[in-house]
Structures are given as C-alpha cells and as structure tokens.
Amino acid sequence: MDTTKPVDNTLVQLTDVALGYGRFTVLRAVNLRVNTGHFWCIVGRNGEGKTTLINSILGMLNPSGGSVSLAPSLSDKKNIGFVPHRCVLSPTISTTVREFVSLGLINHRCRKTERSERLNWALDQMGLFKKIKDNYWTLSSGQRQRALIARALIRRPKLMILDEPTTGLDFSVEHSLLECLRELNTRHGLAIILVTHDLEVALHYSSHLAVLYDGNVHAGPTAEISSQDHLIKVFGEKRLSQVRVTSKEAVS
Amino acid sequence: MVQEFIDSWPLFANTYLAGWAIAVLLSCVGWMVIARDQIFIGAAVSQASTLGIAVALFLSSALTGHDFSWINTGWFTAAMAVCFSIAAALLTNFGGQTGRLSREAITGWVFLVSSSFAVVLLYHTPIGMKEIQERLSSSIIGADQGEIIFYVCLSLITIAGMMFTRRAWILLAMDPPMAEAVGLRLWRWELSWSLWLGLIVGLSIRSGGTLYTFGCLVLPPLVANQVCKEVSKLIIVSPLIGLVFSIVGFMVANYYDLPPAQITIALLSTLLLIVWLGRRMVAF
Numbered sequence: 462m463d464t465t466k467p468v469d470n471t472l473v474q475l476t477d478v479a480l481g482y483g484r485f486t487v488l489r490a491v492n493l494r495v496n497t498g499h500f501w502c503i504v505g506r507n508g509e510g511k512t513t514l515i516n517s518i519l520g521m522l523n524p525s526g527g528s529v530s531l532a533p534s535l536s537d538k539k540n541i542g543f544v545p546h547r548c549v550l551s552p553t554i555s556t557t558v559r560e561f562v563s564l565g566l567i568n569h570r571c572r573k574t575e576r577s578e579r580l581n582w583a584l585d586q587m588g589l590f591k592k593i594k595d596n597y598w599t600l601s602s603g604q605r606q607r608a609l610i611a612r613a614l615i616r617r618p619k620l621m622i623l624d625e626p627t628t629g630l631d632f633s634v635e636h637s638l639l640e641c642l643r644e645l646n647t648r649h650g651l652a653i654i655l656v657t658h659d660l661e662v663a664l665h666y667s668s669h670l671a672v673l674y675d676g677n678v679h680a681g682p683t684a685e686i687s688s689q690d691h692l693i694k695v696f697g698e699k700r701l702s703q704v705r706v707t708s709k710e711a712v713s
Numbered sequence: 714m715v716q717e718f719i720d721s722w723p724l725f726a727n728t729y730l731a732g733w734a735i736a737v738l739l740s741c742v743g744w745m746v747i748a749r750d751q752i753f754i755g756a757a758v759s760q761a762s763t764l765g766i767a768v769a770l771f772l773s774s775a776l777t778g779h780d781f782s783w784i785n786t787g788w789f790t791a792a793m794a795v796c797f798s799i800a801a802a803l804l805t806n807f808g809g810q811t812g813r814l815s816r817e818a819i820t821g822w823v824f825l826v827s828s829s830f831a832v833v834l835l836y837h838t839p840i841g842m843k844e845i846q847e848r849l850s851s852s853i854i855g856a857d858q859g860e861i862i863f864y865v866c867l868s869l870i871t872i873a874g875m876m877f878t879r880r881a882w883i884l885l886a887m888d889p890p891m892a893e894a895v896g897l898r899l900w901r902w903e904l905s906w907s908l909w910l911g912l913i914v915g916l917s918i919r920s921g922g923t924l925y926t927f928g929c930l931v932l933p934p935l936v937a938n939q940v941c942k943e944v945s946k947l948i949i950v951s952p953l954i955g956l957v958f959s960i961v962g963f964m965v966a967n968y969y970d971l972p973p974a975q976i977t978i979a980l981l982s983t984l985l986l987i988v989w990l991g992r993r994m995v996a997f
Contacts, residue, residue, distance in 0.1 A: 543894035
C-alpha cells in the first residue's frame with residue numbers, strides 16, 4: 462500500500478483499485494477519495510464486496526491492481542478507528558466497560574492521565590460514562606455497540622471505519638447511534654466510512670456514497686450518486702422510491 | 714501437616730520446586746486458552762507431547778546397539794516432547810480455518826492420534842510403556858536443579874512478557890479483526906502463541922505428566938475468571954492460584970501419602986465448583 466501521498470486534506474485515495482481473492486475478482490476500477498469531514502456510506506447487497514473494500518483501506522487485503530493511498534498521518538494506523546461487524550469475545554469471560562474500551566489504545570503510548578482522559582471522553586461521547594465499571598455483558602445490545610464505537614473513538618481517530626454497526630438494533634437505538642456519529646462528523650470533523658446495506662440510512666446520513674453493484678463501484682457526493690440509474694438496478698425502482706420518500710420525511 | 718511437609722523437604726525439594734514452577738508457568742498462559750475458548754487445546758497439546766516422548770523412547774529402543782547414544786539422553790526425550798507439542802499447537806491454531814475441518818475437530822484429531830499412537834508404539838517395550846503410563850497417570854517425577862532454574866526463568870519471562878504485551882494479547886483473544894485492523898500482524902502473534910504454548914506444555918509434561926499439565930493450564934485461570942472482573946486481572950490472579958494450590962496440594966498429598974498431582978488437580982477442581990456455586994448463589 463502506498464502511504465506516501467499527502468494531498469491536502471485527503472485521508473484515503475483509491476485509484477483504479479481491483480480487489481479479489483485468488484483469481485476471483487470482487488471489485489474492479491474502484492476510485493474514491495475520502496477527505497477530512499466526509500461521511501461516506503458504502504452500500505450494496507450481501508456479497509457485493511463492502512467488507513472487501515474496507516479491508517483494502519485497512520491494509521488487510523492487498524489490491525490486485527491500482528493503488529490505495531493513505532495520508533501519512535494514517536500510515537501507522539494510530540489515527541484510524543475501526544468498528545468490526547461483531548465482537549468474537551466469549552460471554553464467559555468477564556470484562557468491564559473500562560477495560561473493553563481501553564483496549565482501543567493498543568499501539569498508543571500514552572501516560573496514565575491521558576489514558577484516563579481519553580477513556581472518559583470516549584465514554585462521554587457515547588453516553589456510557591456512568592457504565593464505566595459495569596460488566597460489559599450486562600449492557601444492552603445497543604450499549605455494547607456504543608462501547609465498540611467508544612473503543613474506536615478512544616484512539617482519537619481522524620478516520621473511523623464502521624462495518625455494519627447497526628445490524629440487529631431496533632430503529633430508535635440505530636437512529637440515536639447514527640446521530641452520535643453524525644455529531645462526531647460535524648462537530649469534530651471526523652471522517653467516517655460506514656458500511657451498510659440500508660440505503661435509507663445511507664441517503665439520510667452520508668455526504669458521500671459508494672454504491673457497489675456487480676463488481677463496479679459508483680462513488681461520489683450523495684446528491685449526485687443517489688440520482689443515478691444504477692441505484693434502481695441495485696435496489697429496485699419501487700424500493701428506491703419508498704426509501705427516498707422516507708428519507709425526505711426524516712430530513713424534514 | 715506443615716511440620717511433616719518441612720521434614721520431607723530435603724528428600725523431595727526438587728519435586729516440589731519443579732511442580733510449583735510448572736503450576737505458575739502453565740497458569741500464566743492458561744488465561745489465553747480460556748479467553749479464546751480453546752480449553753481442549755491444552756489436553757490435545759499435552760497428549761501430543763506424550764506422543765513425542767513415546768517416539769523418543771521407541772527410537773531409543775529400536776536403535777539399541779547402534780552408535781546413537783544421544784538418543785538415550787533425557788534432553789532428546791525433552792526435545793521430542795517439545796517438538797510434538799509445538800507441532801500440535803501450530804496445527805490446532807492454524808488448521809481448521811478453511812476446508813471442512815473445524816479447529817475443534819483438528820484439536821480432537823490431535824488428541825486421538827497422540828493417545829493411540831503413544832501406546833501402540835511402545836506396547837511391546839515394557840520400560841517405555843511404564844514411562845508413558847507414568848506420564849498419563851501424572852506422577853510428578855521431579856527435575857534436577859538445572860531444570861528447576863530453567864522453569865523458574867521461563868515463568869519469569871512469561872510473566873514479564875504477558876504483563877508487557879497484555880493489551881495486545883487481550884485484544885487478540887477478544888477481537889482478532891480489530892487487532893488486525895489496528896496494525897497487529899495476526900499470523901506473527903498466532904505463531905508466537907503456538908510456539909510458546911508448545912514449548913511450555915512440552916517441557917512441563919516431562920516433569921508433571923498429562924493430568925497435572927492440563928489441569929494447571931486451565932483450572933487456575935477458570936477459577937480466576939470467576940473472581941476477577943477484568944481479563945487483565947486474570948494474568949496476575951491465575952498464577953497466584955496455581956502457586957498457592959500446588960503448595961497446599963503437595964502438603965496434603967505428603968500428609969496423607971497421596972499422589973501430589975492428582976490431589977492438586979482435585980483441590981483446584983473443587984475450588985472451581987465452590988467458587989462457581991458461590992457466584993450462582995450470590996446472583997440468585
């Protein structure tokens with residue numbers, strides 16, 4: 462991965478990237494640029510390569526063609542926060558919210574006071590400050606998801622990558638979680654890449670959209686991408702019109 | 714009881730010290746086995762180590778009369794035990810990620826292959842068979858002073874290494890995708906873990922036998938997990954439990970003239986039951 466390409470406030474740039482496993486190509490000719498303050502949503506059906514795309518940004522998958530460039534500030538991954546789709550921790554292992562969130566500071570050398578300050582800030586942002594001493598497993602699923610995000614936030618990242626963080630959450634919890642992310646994005650200029658299969662969420666929250674369909678990626682500002690025909694191909698005309706109506710209602 | 718134990722010290726000092734060092738050493742790494750939900754891996758790796766000893770004894774018996782005197786040394790047996798346990802740890806950790814065999818299936822396969830071949834190889838060599846039965850029945854054989862110093866040094870290195878890199882290990886146990894995403898190279902950590910686990914189990918088997926090795930690997934961290942609120946505390950509490958209960962176990966065994974390994978494991982198993990029941994009652 463090329464990490465030596467600082468371009469103004471560009472954090473991630475993918476140029477003609479092809480991604481796949483062995484001979485099987487999942488995505489081809491991917492071009493997108495993530496800047497500070499962008500809120501990207503990556504949408505597509507299951508198996509279209511959403512996770513493959515973020516794996517390439519995280520350096521966990523080398524592209525078979527093209528280049529993935531990260532800003533120098535992201536090269537050692539200290540300024541990247543990642544929220545995986547799910548946590549594989551065994552429920553028989555006891556851990557507190559404090560310990561769980563502090564694990565996000567891996568590879569960060571900081572003093573105890575700074576560690577504690579970061580922890581309090583991250584928990585505060587996610588509304589979990591009062592739960593600091595609680596057992597992680599006594600939290601609700603929405604609170605656990607917030608703890609996962611707090612674990613990424615404690616790194617004070619410039620870029621946050623979230624792999625379907627709202628799967629399995631009910632509407633109100635999902636909405637409040639996404640509102641938190643939007644606030645972090647607007648107030649702190651945190652760049653966000655959110656993987657979702659929910660077009661409604663993508664249209665409502667994102668500033669930029671990457672739509673994955675048949676191995677192709679259509680990426681750009683949400684207003685531009687959401688008006689194109691390929692959205693109909695991906696989601697169907699009926700579904701798309703429903704989503705647009707709901708999305709406008711939500712915005713208004 | 715204490716006085717009788719002190720009286721027995723000159724005679725059994727090396728056995729006691731070896732047993733305690735092994736208990737601390739194994740319970741230092743056991744928490745990872747628990748956190749990764751791979752308890753049976755301990756049994757499989759212990760059994761593979763026994764197969765290594767069996768292969769060494771078989772070679773020693775088969776090559777009698779030839780000019781291979783080094784085969785009859787204790788170090789060759791130890792090296793074979795370590796090699797087989799490392800191979801088993803690597804196979805169980807790296808295998809089963811693709812194809813139709815799960816990690817658990819491979820762990821089971823390692824256990825069964827090792828158990829059967831260890832006996833088959835030595836069935837017609839009475840001395841070797843006796844040696845394997847001793848390992849399986851877990852007689853604490855003891856060690857010389859050099860080995861005891863080696864175990865103690867290994868324990869100190871393990872504790873220091875675990876404390877220094879504990880966050881990385883905890884994250885690896887809890888959330889490998891996140892660990893990889895923040896820059897940890899998973900295969901390197903997995904390789905280090907497999908090598909260290911294999912080395913420790915392979916060395917411990919020689920002095921402690923299968924039951925004691927497996928028991929000290931999983932029981933102290935399981936007890937610690939019942940009383941600790943955080944995973945990082947397990948790293949400290951687990952070796953303490955291992956040490957205290959191996960001391961108590963050896964005292965009881967000496968007083969009642971019972972096998973020390975079995976008594977220690979029986980005490981730890983009972984403690985786990987009591988602590989678990991206590992927690993259930995408090996929760997109720």
